[in-house]
Every structure is written in C-alpha cells, then in structure tokens.
Amino acid sequence: MSQELIYTNKVDATLKSIIEGGNYNRVMVLVDSNTRLVALPQLPCLSDAWVIEFPAGDENKSTATLAAVWRAMEDGKATRHSLLVNLGGGVVTDLGGLAAATFKRGIHFVNVPTTLLAAVDAAVGGKTGVNFNGLKNEIGVFAPAQEVIVSTCFFATLSREELKSGFAEMLKHAMLDSHDHFARLLHFDLHDIDYDKLLELLPASLQVKQRIVEQDPTEAGLRKALNLGHTVGHAFESKAMSDGRPVPHGYAVAWGLVAEAVLSHMTLGFPSSDLYSLARFVKENYGMFHFTCDHYDQLIDLMRHDKKSRDGEINCTLLKQCGDPKIDNTITTHDIKAALDIYRDLME
C-alpha cells in the first residue's frame, strides 16, 4: 500500500502540481452539497474539473449514490487515465474512493479531507466503503488514494463539535504511540484552536495510523490496535442512538477511551496517573456519557454484537501503557461491570 501524505495549507498549489504531474486526460472532483459551497471555491486549480455532487449526509453513503457517481464519471467521459479528487469529509472520501477503485477496475484518486475526522481517519489508510442494507461500510475495498492532502485550511467552518470528534481519534493515536505524544495532546487548547499548531500535530498522529496500516493493510491482526476506545465507544454510541439522543461518533470514542483505559489499568496495569489525566481532559472537553448500573446489561449486549467480537465474546484492544497496545483481549462480564463503575466514579 503506497500512499503519499502531504501536509500543507497550500492546497491549491499542491493539487495543481499533482494534476499536472499525472498527465491525466480528465480531472473530476467529487463534492457533497456542503463542500461544493465552502471548499471547492478555495481551489481554482479545479475550475475546469468535471464536478460530481451529491447531497451531504451519511444517509447518502449508499450504493445508489455510488451508482450515480459511476454514471457521472461516464457522463464526464472518464477513462482509466482520469483522476478523481475527493473533496469532503469521510462520506466523500469513503464513497469516492470506492467509486474510483471500482471504475474500469480502478482509476487514480486523491483525497482532500475537509474535516479533522476525515483527515485523521477516513481519508488515510485505504479503507473505502458505503453502507448497504442498514450495515455500515458493508460494501467496500481496500484501495489507497495516490495522495492525501492533509490541511487545516478547511476546518475554520467546522463546528466545535466536529473538531472535537476528530480530536478524539488523535487522542487514540497518541495513546497507541507514546507517553510524550499523549502528553502533548493533553496540552492542546480545544477552546481556542490554533490551526497552524493543529497542522503541526497531524503528521505524528497520522504516522501512527500509517505505521500500523502498512504492517497490516487488510486488517488481519495488528490493525485491530486502531480499535482502541471503539468497543465501548460503539456501545455508548448505539445506546445513545436507541435512546433517541444521538452523540457524535468522536465523543463516544473519547468516552470509550476512558472506559478502556480503566480496563487497561485493571487488567494490564496501565498507569493510573495517565488514566486520571485522560479522564480529566475528556470530562472537560467532551462532558460525560450518563448511564446507571441498570444499563450495564444493555451496554454489554451491544459490545458482544460489535463486529470485532466473535462468538459472543467481547474483544478489546487494551494498553499496557501508552505506546504498548495489546490486541485481542477477551473481557469478562465481571470486569466490564467493574470498569463501568470506575468510569462513572471518575467522570461524575
């Protein structure tokens, strides 16, 4: 999997040189109804590109939109020697990557993520996909973008909530990387964001993901480390959804990181000082996900049905310390309940 990551706020000049260097016979750009308005005008190098647009929203991450994009590429006379630029958040890069990877058995594509979450997660690492039959990312392939342009220049129009969602994935990467990296992020000010400083933090964050993905491109083993925080996080997210009070994915991940840090402390000796620092940071910036012991069984049931679990056992990535993940830990019901108790104590 070769994928070049370019960190820059000179997006137009960078993209221009990629386009000119690639000798493409057509350049197409995929946008959603938001990024067409706020991001596309910032890129004059795409003024002659064939624009393919679909309505913003996760409900459009579908095989129907995928077929519409294929058709639009044909209408734009795309050939195997054409380029698709995916300009948007995770829905655009996931769907556009799949469209490009399957069109005439694969054309080049470049991801230009416009959200922090897409920059640190969806746009990098070669996973593409759309939802199908009610299942998330059910249809997709592993296919890397030729280049990913990582920039913070589109983030000014994001809500604080969207930024924090992306930052939770950065926290995860830092915890998988090293204590230093973790400590550096806890000092970042999410109330008054410095976008240049944020751009400086991104290479280290993405290198964590890249390093893991390169060693395990098709998620055979090690890549499970990237699920840190997500087993419990997904359960929180699903419960919130079923209670009719949905929470942003990144918030659920942040809370999941705290809960799994508790589990890590209980079972692998993860340092309590780091657990406390994490809980404090998450509580201050993301608030708290509230539940009582009456909800434990529901949460445990959701964890058992997580796609990472097999045969009804709860499977988690945990940390011995920052930078030392252990994949495939089987967690007992007893330990989960104890961890949820401690999580509530820490956060309330």
Next chain:
Amino acid sequence: MSQELIYTNKVDATLKSIIEGGNYNRVMVLVDSNTRLVALPQLPCLSDAWVIEFPAGDENKSTATLAAVWRAMEDGKATRHSLLVNLGGGVVTDLGGLAAATFKRGIHFVNVPTTLLAAVDAAVGGKTGVNFNGLKNEIGVFAPAQEVIVSTCFFATLSREELKSGFAEMLKHAMLDSHDHFARLLHFDLHDIDYDKLLELLPASLQVKQRIVEQDPTEAGLRKALNLGHTVGHAFESKAMSDGRPVPHGYAVAWGLVAEAVLSHMTLGFPSSDLYSLARFVKENYGMFHFTCDHYDQLIDLMRHDKKSRDGEINCTLLKQCGDPKIDNTITTHDIKAALDIYRDLME
C-alpha cells in the same frame, strides 16, 4: 497477486480440502441457473453450502445482480471469515469475484470454471467485473481468487461452439508463448475431443497468462499482449452484432488472430508458414467471417473506438514470431485495408 491454480479432475476432493483447510465459518456457492443443475450436483462437498443463484445469461452480469448477491451473502450470514465458491462460466466468476472482493472489503473466493473459456480466461488473472450502463466490465476490481480449480470434467455438457470459443484463447496463448506450443495446439482434434488430453494442455496455456499477469497485474503495459487477436476480433464481433447475426466471442477472436497474424507478417515479418497453418486451422474449425471491401470503413471505425485505442489511433499487439509479441503497434488505415484483403484471400 498470489493465485494458486490447481489442475485436476478430482474437483470435489480438491475443493473439500480447500474448505477444510481454510477454517471458514460459512461456505457459500454462487451458481447460475445452468450450473446449479449440471455442475453443483457433482460436488457433494458443497451440499451444506449456502447456495446463491441468478439466471444464466450475459444480460444478468449487472450491478443489480451484484447487489442481489451481496444481499444473499448477508442473508447467509457471511462474515469476513466466510468463503465464496464461484461455480460457472465467465459471468459467474467475474461477478462472483467482484461480489466477494467488495463484500466487507473483501472475503476469500475460489473459482471453479465450468467452461473452457472461463478456465483459460475469465477465472484466472484477477480481473473481476460487471457490465454497467451498456459498457462491458465497466465496474470491477483487480482481485485474485485464492484458488482456481481448473478441470475439464464439466466440459462434456458444453456445446462444440462453446469449446471452440475457449480454444481460440488457447491458440492466442500458444502464439504468445512459442512455436512449439502453437504447433502442439494445431494438432489437437476439435472434432473428437479428448478431455484428458485437453486437461494436459491447460497448464502450459494458463502459464502464459499467469506469467504476463504477474509481471503486470493492473494492465499498465505488458498485459496488453493478451489483447492479441482482439482488436480486429472485437470489430468483427461488433459488426456481426450490429448486423443482427451475432457470432461467439471466441470465433471472432480466432478470425481476429488470423487478421492480426497478417498484420504481423506485413509489418514485423511474422513467418508466412505459421500464418498459413493458422489460417487453415481456423478456417477448418471456425469457418470464415464474411465481409466485402464495402465494410472496411465500418470495421476500421469499430477498431478506432476499441477501448485499447487512444485518440482515434488503432492500437494492436502484433507478433514478430510466435513467442515474441510487440505491444502498442499503431496501425495505419492503409495497412488495415491491405490486411483485410489478404485475410479474405486466405480464408475464402
């Protein structure tokens, strides 16, 4: 691209050992309405498999059938650890390969081609695809089957026409390989087929394709050698289709091989003795594709619009001699017309 080819007429035992060795949680088999009746009953090892069926015919090589197969895999509770066996001709292996490669970002699949054409072409080499919006194989990916079981035990129910269609691709492989290989095929009796002898010929034939594909998995250059016979062949096929008297693809390839051998002789000095032997064999076994000089412009126009051509120039793979292909030859209108003259003289 790693893909194991297994040549055997003990298909059931071979497939059984693949299934047992793979530790799959579900085994599914994709068939069309023909292979369900004639091939599936020959494989007791699949008696417990989840059967997915679609109606036979190229018109069902569509994104609609693809979506139906995805849904059927979900109904069969397939996970990333499941196996799909594609049992059928090229439509089944092309469509099933794409379905498997895109389901949950890719599950294992095994191809069991039931036609000679699929065995020597579609099932091997990692090309998958479905037709879309009137365009052949417009949507697809490069994804190799883990194993391909190559056998002649399903061929007894094929029509003579289907067998000859497949044999034309073998002729092509032989010409790309060596004079010996070419001469061996010209001695094969297509009137009274010896299936064991045919099985013995298949490894050498497929090794030609494998060798080329391994050097160029994504068709960047060398793989174009496999288009030998197809530039003129596709034009014959398209003309026949538009005249309302369609011909089998393999027949068009056989005639295309003769026409392109003429071009090879004219421009690269391909030996006339081999050209005459080929023309005699093709005429005897495939008959002749008839047209007059009034149709030259139509045929040339079709060649110009072939997907292998760029910017309206006709692009062909030609041979200096058997085993020595040259890709990317640009052919002038004048030469094409002269070659079509000679083709008609040779074959009429």
